Amino acid sequence: MDQHTTILLEVLASKEKWEKLEGSFSLTNMPKCVVFYLEGPPAGADLIIDFVTIARSEHKQPKEVKSISGIETIIKNPQFEEGLSNWSGRGCNICRHEFTAYGNVKPVNGSYFASATGRVHSWNGIQQDITGRVQRKVSYEISSPVRIFGSANETEVRTTLWVQEYGREQYLCISKNQASDKRWTHLKGKFILHAPFSKVVLFIEGPPAGIDILVDGLVLSPARKLDAAPRPKVENVLYGANIMQNSACSRGLAGWSPMGSCRLSIHTESPHMLSSILKDPSNQKHISGRYILATNRTDVWMGPSQVITDKLKLHTTYRVSAWVRAGSGGNGRHHVNVCLGVDDQWVNGGQIEADGDQWYEIKGAFKLEKKPSKVIAYVQGPPPGVDIRVMGLQIYPVDRKARFEYLKDKSDKVRKRDIVLKFQGLDAANVFGSALRVQQTENSFAFGSCINRSNIENEDLADFFVKNFNWAVFENELKWYWTEAEQGKINYKDSDELLKFCQKHNKQVRGHCLFWEVEDSVQPWLRSLHGHHLMAAVQGRLQSLLSRYKGQFKHHDVNNEMLHGSFYQDRLGRDIRAHMFREAHKLDPSAVLFVNDYNVEDGCDSKSTPEKFVEQIVDLQERGAPVGGIGVQGHISHPVGDIICDSLDKLAILGLPIWITELDVSAENEHIRADDLEVCLRECFAHAAVEGVVLWGFWETFMFRNHAHLVDADGTINETGRRYLALKQEWLTKTDGDIDHHGEFKFRGYHGSYTVEVATPSGKVTRSFVVDKENPVQVVTLNI
Numbered sequence: 135m136d137q138h139t140t141i142l143l144e145v146l147a148s149k150e151k152w153e154k155l156e157g158s159f160s161l162t163n164m165p166k167c168v169v170f171y172l173e174g175p176p177a178g179a180d181l182i183i184d185f186v187t188i189a190r191s192e193h194k195q196p197k198e199v200k201s202i203s204g205i206e207t208i209i210k211n212p213q214f215e216e217g218l219s220n221w222s223g224r225g226c227n228i229c230r231h232e233f234t235a236y237g238n239v240k241p242v243n244g245s246y247f248a249s250a251t252g253r254v255h256s257w258n259g260i261q262q263d264i265t266g267r268v269q270r271k272v273s274y275e276i277s278s279p280v281r282i283f284g285s286a287n288e289t290e291v292r293t294t295l296w297v298q299e300y301g302r303e304q305y306l307c308i309s310k311n312q313a314s315d316k317r318w319t320h321l322k323g324k325f326i327l328h329a330p331f332s333k334v335v336l337f338i339e340g341p342p343a344g345i346d347i348l349v350d351g352l353v354l355s356p357a358r359k360l361d362a363a364p365r366p367k368v369e370n371v372l373y374g375a376n377i378m379q380n381s382a383c384s385r386g387l388a389g390w391s392p393m394g395s396c397r398l399s400i401h402t403e404s405p406h407m408l409s410s411i412l413k414d415p416s417n418q419k420h421i422s423g424r425y426i427l428a429t430n431r432t433d434v435w436m437g438p439s440q441v442i443t444d445k446l447k448l449h450t451t452y453r454v455s456a457w458v459r460a461g462s463g464g465n466g467r468h469h470v471n472v473c474l475g476v477d478d479q480w481v482n483g484g485q486i487e488a489d490g491d492q493w494y495e496i497k498g499a500f501k502l503e504k505k506p507s508k509v510i511a512y513v514q515g516p517p518p519g520v521d522i523r524v525m526g527l528q529i530y531p532v533d534r535k536a537r538f539e540y541l542k543d544k545s546d547k548v549r550k551r552d553i554v555l556k557f558q559g560l561d562a563a564n565v566f567g568s569a570l571r572v573q574q575t576e577n578s579f580a581f582g583s584c585i586n587r588s589n590i591e592n593e594d595l596a597d598f599f600v601k602n603f604n605w606a607v608f609e610n611e612l613k614w615y616w617t618e619a620e621q622g623k624i625n626y627k628d629s630d631e632l633l634k635f636c637q638k639h640n641k642q643v644r645g646h647c648l649f650w651e652v653e654d655s656v657q658p659w660l661r662s663l664h665g666h667h668l669m670a671a672v673q674g675r676l677q678s679l680l681s682r683y684k685g686q687f688k689h690h691d692v693n694n695e696m697l698h699g700s701f702y703q704d705r706l707g708r709d710i711r712a713h714m715f716r717e718a719h720k721l722d723p724s725a726v727l728f729v730n731d732y733n734v735e736d737g738c739d740s741k742s743t744p745e746k747f748v749e750q751i752v753d754l755q756e757r758g759a760p761v762g763g764i765g766v767q768g769h770i771s772h773p774v775g776d777i778i779c780d781s782l783d784k785l786a787i788l789g790l791p792i793w794i795t796e797l798d799v800s801a802e803n804e805h806i807r808a809d810d811l812e813v814c815l816r817e818c819f820a821h822a823a824v825e826g827v828v829l830w831g832f833w834e835t836f837m838f839r840n841h842a843h844l845v846d847a848d849g850t851i852n853e854t855g856r857r858y859l860a861l862k863q864e865w866l867t868k869t870d871g872d873i874d875h876h877g878e879f880k881f882r883g884y885h886g887s888y889t890v891e892v893a894t895p896s897g898k899v900t901r902s903f904v905v906d907k908e909n910p911v912q913v914v915t916l917n918i
Contacts, residue, residue: 147175207353208267209336213244214351224337226258227251239348242279242318247350249283254343261337264354268334270327271592273357273835273847276308279318279350282341288312291347292340293321297588298333302628304588310340318350324357326835326847329591357847365805366449373533376420377445377452378511381527383424393512394436396428403493403525411457411493417526421457425525432518435473438527439512446502446509447531449806453774454483454498455528458513461490461521468516469740472496472527475510483511483529487740493525497737497780499532499772503802534813537775544820546882549579549865552911555879555890555903559917568873570892574866576604578885578907579819580826581862582644584609584796587628589836590635594849598832600639602859607644607795607828608632614649614675615657621671624678633686644795644828645687647730648679649714652699661701668705676714680721691730691765691795692718696750697742698731715759729754730765730795735781736773744784751788764790768797769830769839773813779821786823794818796830798842807841808857815861892918 147153170188175181210220214230221228229249233240241247250260268274280291292310297303309323327334338349379389383400392398403423411417426438446452460468467487474481484498502509513524555572557565582605590596599606610616611628618624636643649672650656663671680690692714693702702710715727733739734747747764754761764785770778785792797814801807818824832855834843844855851859867883873892874880885907892899901916 206355208264209262209352209354212351212353214246214248215244218248221248221260221262223250224257224259224261224339225255226253228260236283236346236348239281239283241350243351247348250338250347250349253341253345253347256342257337257339258343259337259339259347260349261335262352263333263335265333265335268327268354270330271594273324273326274354275324275357276322276336276352276354278321278338278352280311280313280321280338281315281318281348282313283315283346283348285341285345286315288314289341289345291319291321291338293323293336293338295325295327296333296335296337297327297329297331299329299331299588302587308336313341324835324847326592328589328595328836359848362852363803363805366803368447368449371447371450371531373531373536376528376530377442378440378527378529382420382422383426384422387426389440390426390438391440392428392436393439393510393514394431394433396431396436398438399427399429400424401427401523407493411495420528421526423525425457425523427461428513428522428524431516431520431522434517435512435514436518437513437515437522438524439510441508442511442529443506443509446506448502448505449803451499451501451532451534451772451774451810452529453532453777454496454500455526456484456496456513457493457525458486458488458496459490459493459523460488460516461523468520470494470496470513470515470522472498473512473514474500475508475512476502476506477508482738484737485515485740486737486743490521493523497774497777499736499774499777501772501806503806532774534775534809538812538816541775541816541820545816545865548820548822549577549884549907550867550882551885551905551907551909552880552882553905554911554913555881556913556915557873557877557892557918558915563877564895565873565892565918566875566877568893569870570873570879570890571870572879572881572883572888572890573868574884574886574888576887577862577865578887578905579865580605580642580793580828582606582642582826582828583832584646584828584830585632585635586836587611587632589833590632592833595833595836595845596635598845598851600641602862603641603829605642605644605826605828606632606636607646609831612645612679613647613655614660615655617679618675619657621659626682629683633683637686642688643686644728644793645683645690645725646795647691647694648675648718649693649702650699651693651696651701651703651711653701655694655699656701664705668702672702672706672710672714673717676717676721680718680725684722685724687722687725689728689763689793690718690722690725691728693729695731696729697734697746709757712754712757712759715754715761719760726762726791727760728763728765728793728795729761730767732767732769732796734766734785735768735778736770737777737781738771744781747785748788751790761790764788764792765795766792767830768794768814768827770797770799770810770814773799773810773817775813775817778814778817782817782821782823786821790823791825792821792823793825794827796838797827798830798837798839800839800842802841804853808854811854812857812861815858819861819865890916894918 218230230246248260276293290310291313293308295306308325309321311319311321313319338347386400387398408423411421428437454472456472458470460470467489470488471485472483474483481500483500484496486494486496488494581603583603584607586609611632693711718727731742733742751761799807799810818827831837832844834847837843844858845851865884869881883905885905887904889900889902899918903914
């Protein structure tokens with residue numbers, strides 16, 4: 135061979151099934167000889183190859199466009215073939231290497247890779263100015279192989295854009311991944327620039343100071359528009375049928391086996407321990423009193439298990455239910471999980487804290503999108519030496535269509551009322567028998583979304599928001615780390631401009647958030663304060679923000695995620711949380727003050743059960759905190775209606791309005807995503823305690839979670855977006871008919887704003903009215 139080209143393609147292979155290894159490479163010169171080989175398994179392991187195909191990929195490259203492995207990129211000198219031309223260090227040194235450097239690290243593509251060395255800050259790295267090669271409102275995708283040197287531990291590496299807009303600058307995280315010094319890791323992501331800009335710099339950053347970043351080329355190109363995947367076919371699903379064998383243990387341990395070296399045995403619970411469980415009629419069919427006891431547990435993952443591989447259907451949501459106790463061998467309460475071992479992945483099927491004094495119900499859900507080779511359902515969690523008791527483990531597919539029919543009836547009772555239109559005035563006597571048309575213009579139930587300052591510069595995005603949402607929350611611009619990143623340098627410019635935008639379009643606004651209790655979300659200068667210095671900063675934050683925006687935000691999330699963090703409480707004492715509520719109410723008495731947390735609604739997190747949320751709210755109220763609303767974030771996967779409803783029921787006991795404040799669902803297939811979103815929206819709309827739902831974004835690349843968007847980056851409304859719009863239309867009342875001989879027209883309609891058009895002798899007359907939710911029947915008198 136007269137040149138050295140290394141192609142590094144990797145796949146995890148086993149003796150159980152065939153794996154496909156595929157990729158591409160390019161040659162910069164025509165060689166005399168090429169040797170292609172496969173390698174990898176340790177000595178003594180046979181490598182079995184079915185076939186190898188190498189084909190030439192024909193394509194034409196436009197001028198000024200480079201290519202890596204046949205993929206075009208607008209990055210200049212993408213593989214460092216021209217040295218370090220067009221690249222520079224962002225606060226550090228950069229070097230080019232061949233494979234002999236860094237312990238013979240081999241490039242994935244080409245002959246060279248670059249390193250960022252001498253890094254003293256996490257933001258140091260390698261960068262390229264891409265101004266003039268990217269455009270606003272165009273979606274781009276990026277890919278770059280990276281690894282680290284100087285640490286044996288994995289650490290996060292990110293690709294970031296620094297964008298200089300007219301009047302502001304911003305940093306956009308495009309992609310991130312955990313990188314190590316053992317192998318190349320790919321950073322992949324997408325971005326879109328919404329606002330006009332004057333300069334754009336792309337850089338790779340992330341690891342702590344002293345760790346080198348290695349970069350083996352970078353591809354940046356306009357994102358490919360992929361055809362939407364069709365709705366997956368799911369056939370022969372027995373909804374409601376438990377797929378767990380011998381769940382009631384009527385045949386002893388048949389079907390069950392221990393995970394690990396623990397021991398399983400069957401026992402019968404005394405009737406008095408089951409009395410509360412059997413009050414629910416749905417439990418009487420599968421709770422026999424017999425349970426599995428797992429003893430001699432020497433690791434947390436040990437417990438009773440079953441292989442359920444062949445019983446599962448792809449793209450189907452499965453409901454998980456089990457009763458558990460964490461018994462002798464340990465003191466206090468312990469986490470207990472129903473888990474799914476899906477090949478080499480761990481899937482959470484539900485979690486609870488349990489002890490040996492009573493039975494606790496685990497509720498959860500999961501869904502498989504790819505065909506697994508093996509799936510094991512098992513119960514685990516407590517530390518070694520702690521026994522587990524498991525009773526009535528059920529896993530069954532959920533019939534969403536049946537649930538939806540039930541929710542439609544429930545919504546009719548909760549969100550509608552009987553309305554009588556009575557007509558009076560000069561023409562009233564002449565309209566008996568006349569035709570009219572009633573049209574609801576807006577439902578009183580709130581539908582909102584988060585927005586940020588930069589993306590409303592995209593006219594298409596802003597237009598979709600204005601047309602389809604009536605509430606807003608700012609993604610970051612009101613958070614303390616945004617308004618005061620450096621102590622004493624307060625910036626309300628972005629929040630002022632967002633508020634002005636919302637007021638211009640008559641949108642109500644939630645304030646998110648005054649404080650954030652999770653320490654990782656607290657800015658460094660604030661983390662350095664203690665005692666009265668920290669207390670003074672808290673008082674200053676309250677006074678600064680609430681006096682500036684008094685009366686302009688309908689809601690405020692006072693201290694975000696108090697079930698998951700304790701930064702202020704640990705430093706300022708238990709009463710600080712209630713103090714924040716009390717002071718906020720004094721400074722802005724018209725705002726409704728909310729608690730706000732995640733994982734409350736789906737049974738997947740024992741830190742944030744509805745019971746713990748209720749306990750926290752009651753404690754705040756007893757300390758004089760004027761808690762006015764409950765915020766359930768709603769970052770949910772595999773939603774199951776009755777689990778969501780059960781959580782809402784438990785929260786509703788406090789009599790406070792509930793809002794879903796940050797709803798998103800994630801699924802790569804947009805039809806599955808639409809189904810999941812519909813589950814959440816229907817459950818919330820049908821629940822009397824819920825007053826509104828706020829989505830955590832709707833536009834691709836502007837989302838907290840991938841594959842959660844309603845609108846593709848190019849502005850195409852996908853199936854998830856169409857489902858959302860269809861539901862909003864379903865929840866608007868439209869009717870027509872004739873005025874009766876009493877001068878009245880009766881109908882049943884959703885709460886909200888209406889117009890009525892009446893045919894009179896002198897022409898059509900239009901009037902507006904509002905239907906509230908105070909009484910079963912509302913009489914509306916209209917002058918015509």
